Amino acid sequence: MSEAAAVRRFATWNVNSLAVRLPQVLDWLAANPVEALVLQETKLTDDKFPYAEIEAAGYAVSFFGQKTYNGVALLSREPHEDVVMNIPGFADEQARVITGTVGGVRVIGGYFPNGQAPDSEKFVYKMAWLQALRDVVQQELAAHPKLILMGDFNIAPEDRDVYDPIAWAGQIHCTPEERAHFQGLIGLGLTDAFRLFEQAAKSWSWWDYRNLAFRKNQGLRIDHILVSEALRGLVQACSIDKLPRKNERPSDHAPVVVTLA
DNA sequence: ATGACTCCCAGTGGGAGA
Numbered sequence A: 001m002s003e004a005a006a007v008r009r010f011a012t013w014n015v016n017s018l019a020v021r022l023p024q025v026l027d028w029l030a031a032n033p034v035e036a037l038v039l040q041e042t043k044l045t046d047d048k049f050p051y052a053e054i055e056a057a058g059y060a061v062s063f064f065g066q067k068t069y070n071g072v073a074l075l076s077r078e079p080h081e082d083v084v085m086n087i088p089g090f091a092d093e094q095a096r097v098i099t100g101t102v103g104g105v106r107v108i109g110g111y112f113p114n115g116q117a118p119d120s121e122k123f124v125y126k127m128a129w130l131q132a133l134r135d136v137v138q139q140e141l142a143a144h145p146k147l148i149l150m151g152d153f154n155i156a157p158e159d160r161d162v163y164d165p166i167a168w169a170g171q172i173h174c175t176p177e178e179r180a181h182f183q184g185l186i187g188l189g190l191t192d193a194f195r196l197f198e199q200a201a202k203s204w205s206w207w208d209y210r211n212l213a214f215r216k217n218q219g220l221r222i223d224h225i226l227v228s229e230a231l232r233g234l235v236q237a238c239s240i241d242k243l244p245r246k247n248e249r250p251s252d253h254a255p256v257v258v259t260l261a
Numbered sequence B: 001a002t003g004a005c006t007c008c009c010a011g012t013g014g015g016a017g018a
Helices: A018-031 A052-055 A121-143 A176-186
Strands: A008-014 A036-040 A060-064 A072-076 A081-085 A097-104 A105-111 A146-154 A223-227 A236-239 A256-260
Touching: A008 A105, A008 A146, A008 A223, A018 A036, A018 A052, A036 A146, A052 A060, A060 A097, A072 A097, A072 A105, A105 A121, A121 A146, A121 A176, A146 A256, A223 A236, A223 A256
Parallel strands: A008 A036, A036 A105, A105 A146
Antiparallel strands: A008 A256, A036 A072, A060 A072, A081 A097, A097 A105, A146 A223, A236 A256
């Protein structure tokens, strides 16, 4: 077995338009070879998806998108199998989930609903979507003990994941209802890989484009990698890569990477 | 400060994101 195959890395990145960010994604993959990468907010209909460019970079890719909003993709160094789009049994016009098996690991990539505001219809949708996701993750876990659920959760699990928890208290991403759903996923036997390790205080995965938020490090940790019990003992590292946020025309999110033995 | 930016589809503005 080669040295490269001895360590396995899986990553998630909300790219906020793959049409704009494709060069950055290819540059990032060249510098950060991974076994699999899930993307959110591709914002591309399938006929416009740049699969040829991604395959030329050495990655198999499945994708599922729509115009303007949402859209997800699964990239893997080796071909992946048993791909499922969205949540079976949950009727949804929005392209938010892509699942596939990569080297024996079931990978679920999700772009969780934003929810807009706790008193909005979009929050009601977010709650229903989260419940449906929990059910399908539970089913997937029963069939695939080695499982990673990762993506843009649009939930800051704890106050330490928020730059100003007082100002954000009860606001979208920080409501008790959203946090309870996050804990519901943890309750399935999943572990927040980032918190398996000592991390710098004020570690965020998203910074608002406005108000010099990145420069001032005012952000939220809302992009997560959850690993199943069968994988937990193999996790060697988990980190947020802030470098792409320093690019020109960056996504507002940074990639999150987990390393397995 | 109920803002600030960026993306998109639209089209000379507005919705959504988080």
